[in-house]
Amino acid sequence: MPTFKPNKGFKITPPVDVDWTPIYTSKLESGCLGKGNINGTILVSEELHEDKDRESVIEHEKVHLDQIKRGDLDYDDQAVYWKGKSYPRSKMAEGNPNLPWEKEAYKKTDDYEAL
Numbered sequence: 001m002p003t004f005k006p007n008k009g010f011k012i013t014p015p016v017d018v019d020w021t022p023i024y025t026s027k028l029e030s031g032c033l034g035k036g037n038i039n040g041t042i043l044v045s046e047e048l049h050e051d052k053d054r055e056s057v058i059e060h061e062k063v064h065l066d067q068i069k070r071g072d073l074d075y076d077d078q079a080v081y082w083k084g085k086s087y088p089r090s091k092m093a094e095g096n097p098n099l100p101w102e103k104e105a106y107k108k109t110d111d112y113e114a115l
């Protein structure tokens, strides 16, 4: 029987990027450096010029894409949904590291003020 090794080979180390996640540079709302989309794409702020900054934001957003893919995270214009609980955007500080989905992302990546 082959041994299943979770995550083996999925750690992306630049410059060999075998990930197919589409990444676009875009103008984002002020203070927002990156955005993981429901459709599996990542937006990176055009204000980030250093490759290492872009990499950090991309790693952070990839955690959110993983959360979306496994069904823990979802969102629309009104709210963010985490494990079935809704967090209305009107009452939420977007990107706050204490939000459960951000906690996981910040734990796994560098500190960046990204969404």
Ligand SMILES: [Zn+2]
Residues within 6 Å of the ligand: 060, 064, 095, 101, 102, 105, 114, 115
């Ligand atoms: Zn985030």
